[in-house]
Amino acid sequence: MSQSEMRTGSRPGRVLVTGATGTVGSHVCAELTAFEELTVRAAVRDPDGYDGPADEIVTFDFTDPTTYRGAFVDVDSLFLVRPPAISRVERDLVPALAAAVGAGVDHVVFLSVIGADRNPVVPHAKIESWLTESGVETTFLRASFFMQNLVTEHLDEVRAGELFVPAGGGETSFVDARDVAAVAAVALMTGRTGAYDLTGPESLDYHEVAAVLSAELDYRVRYVAPSLLRFCWRRARRGGDLRKVLVMAGIYTTVRLGFAGRVSGDVRYLLGRDPRSFSTFVRDYRDVLS
Numbered sequence: 001m002s003q004s005e006m007r008t009g010s011r012p013g014r015v016l017v018t019g020a021t022g023t024v025g026s027h028v029c030a031e032l033t034a035f036e037e038l039t040v041r042a043a044v045r046d047p048d049g050y051d052g053p054a055d056e057i058v059t060f061d062f063t064d065p066t067t068y069r070g071a072f073v074d075v076d077s078l079f080l081v082r083p084p085a086i087s088r089v090e091r092d093l094v095p096a097l098a099a100a101v102g103a104g105v106d107h108v109v110f111l112s113v114i115g116a117d118r119n120p121v122v123p124h125a126k127i128e129s130w131l132t133e134s135g136v137e138t139t140f141l142r143a144s145f146f147m148q149n150l151v152t153e154h155l156d157e158v159r160a161g162e163l164f165v166p167a168g169g170g171e172t173s174f175v176d177a178r179d180v181a182a183v184a185a186v187a188l189m190t191g192r193t194g195a196y197d198l199t200g201p202e203s204l205d206y207h208e209v210a211a212v213l214s215a216e217l218d219y220r221v222r223y224v225a226p227s228l229l230r231f232c233w234r235r236a237r238r239g240g241d242l243r244k245v246l247v248m249a250g251i252y253t254t255v256r257l258g259f260a261g262r263v264s265g266d267v268r269y270l271l272g273r274d275p276r277s278f279s280t281f282v283r284d285y286r287d288v289l290s
């Protein structure tokens with residue numbers, strides 16, 4: 001934990017949730033709508049297609065400035081998700097952030113990535129810097145790998161009985177996206193600022209991940225530890241977007257090199273309970289994985 005402090009002042013009246021259809025944002029909306037006194041505004045690109053929890057639904061696209069005004073008006077706090085496809089922060093994200101600050105948003109809870117404080121190259125580091133310099137109150141949630149990646153990005157291969165990731169023997173401190181969302185909700189409701197490393201309770205290598213999946217599900221999952229080249233080749237051959245394949249290769253390289261395994265106590269500190277374990281995650285998502 002690099003810092004922690006409480007903002008003085010009242011609870012927010014209205015929170016804008018970006019990425020409301022996404023892995024963490026959807027759970028943030030669900031957490032926040034439990035607070036009756038709060039107005040939860042879901043910012044989505046396709047309002048007609050949105051059926052998640054929210055008090056208000058607004059059209060919002062980071063790359064479309066005509067959507068900013070309607071999204072940010074009367075908003076006190078912002079849950080900020082940088083869409084994975086947006087890598088040019090200055091061009092595609094900063095205009096929206098500037099509009100949010102200009103409209104009077106005074107607290108931004110940003111879904112960042114673990115290690116962003118040590119790696120200035122990642123977009124999250126640039127966003128953290130911009131927010132810090134803007135003077136707005138900030139909470140940086142530097143999350144480890146989401147367990148939910150196994151039911152999104154890797155679902156088809158898990159169901160086919162294999163984990164095809166170039167992680168070597170490296171460990172990962174996987175975190176459940178529901179715990180990240182719970183921390184975000186606490187930060188938004190209490191105005192807690194600071195920077196936090198959000199991980200699960202343990203660090204697992206992919207042999208252990210496969211073993212837990214095999215133990216909890218009705219089929220066996222084995223870990224294939226391909227080389228980086230084999231991973232990229234297979235993904236590209238199957239029509240994967242090259243930029244995304246390279247980003248994934250970069251992420252798994254950090255795992256291979258042993259940089260992804262550190263376990264933090266910040267979720268416990270902020271929620272007053274242990275983060276969910278990987279076995280709990282697999283049990284809770286058994287229907288999706290079966």
Ligand SMILES: NC(=O)c1ccc[n+]([C@@H]2O[C@H](COP(=O)([O-])OP(=O)(O)OC[C@H]3O[C@@H](n4cnc5c(N)ncnc54)[C@H](OP(=O)(O)O)[C@@H]3O)[C@@H](O)[C@H]2O)c1
Nearest residue numbers: 019020021022023045061062082083112113143144145146
């Ligand atoms: N995956 C991980 O393990 C992990 C770990 C730590 C940090 N992170 C970070 O968490 C963030 C979210 O990643 P994710 O994989 O979980 O994605 P996600 O939130 O599940 O999906 C991206 C979200 O962004 C929305 N979106 C896409 N383009 C948009 C645009 N132009 N304007 C407004 N909204 C847009 C999408 O809405 P639509 O429904 O309209 O497409 C969707 O709700 C990323 O910055 C990632 O680097 C991820």
